[in-house]
Amino acid sequence: MQVMLIGGGKLIYHLAKNLMSKGHFVTIINKDQEYSVQLSRQLRADVICGEASDPDILEDAGAYQTDILVSLTQKDHDNLFICKMAKDYFGIIRTTALVNNPDNEGLFKNLGVDAIFNTTQLLSSLIEQNVAVENISNLITLENGRLSITQFIIKEGAPVIGKTLKDIDLPLSIVLGGIIRNGEIVIPRGGTEIKEGDKILIISLPEDQAKAIKVLGGDI
């Protein structure tokens, strides 16, 4: 995939390295000339030095061929502007932004930025995830904790018992991977009813895991 990263610092460097090792094509846009030179020496990615909110720079960086744009600057207004411009001017389908001020999260979502990383919230949910709660076990996390698979046991009296999955208001970013019921595997579908003692495998982004568990009756 053709990925465009905007911003600087260690985050961009490691992210670019990681993405390239998986076979993606990476272009980086950075404002600082010195840092751009340094990045281009360290990485095999294309590095463009310039202001990413300038449509000409985006075009030079290959915005028309880009599948995903990731804006990771420290300024929310830059991230928002770049993502909107990427969508409206260049038709980039997926845009991802860092949100530094938690107040802005709703705004970014409303304006159609596809994925939002709220650093404050992300950190707290990662910490939360590592605090043991009895009927939740974290099985594995993939990609340095960016995707987690969790097992959750439905306890007696949980409000979701007897409901079908389609009636439960699960966040869209969560997939139920399977239900283990009395040692049998049940593949969850919309019509599957939840029973007491079910072990449910939840596949989710770490930041949404808590939401899923809450919906299923966990106390977090």
Next chain:
Amino acid sequence: MFIVIVGCGRTGSKLAGLLSEKGHDVVVIDRDTEQFSKLPVTYSGFKVKGDALEQEVLKTAKIEQADKVVITTGNDKVNYMVTQIVRFTFKVTGVLVRVIDPEKVKLFEKDPAVMTLSPLSLLVNEFAARIEGDEV
């Protein structure tokens, strides 16, 4: 009318003075209190110090009650984000915004409640009109 002006630079301060003189209720917002010294002595409105990207600051200025919000900071990206906060969070229906780079006007004007003014375009159009006027 109740008018909130974001950015008290040359444009913002002049506009605030003019509207205040005409009897409108005006609030100006700027991060830098020194900018308020640009306001004319006749200015009788309020001044709010703070970053207009923070919703708390906009609340202090009572922006949700504004009939018109004028956004005149010197940064298009800040102007864009303030515009969106004012529209989505505070649901103000009359927003006028200065857009420095005419190439970015399109992005602002997707929302019919937002009117943009680009000084550069105005200047170019005016020059062109004068030149063509001379030819006739």
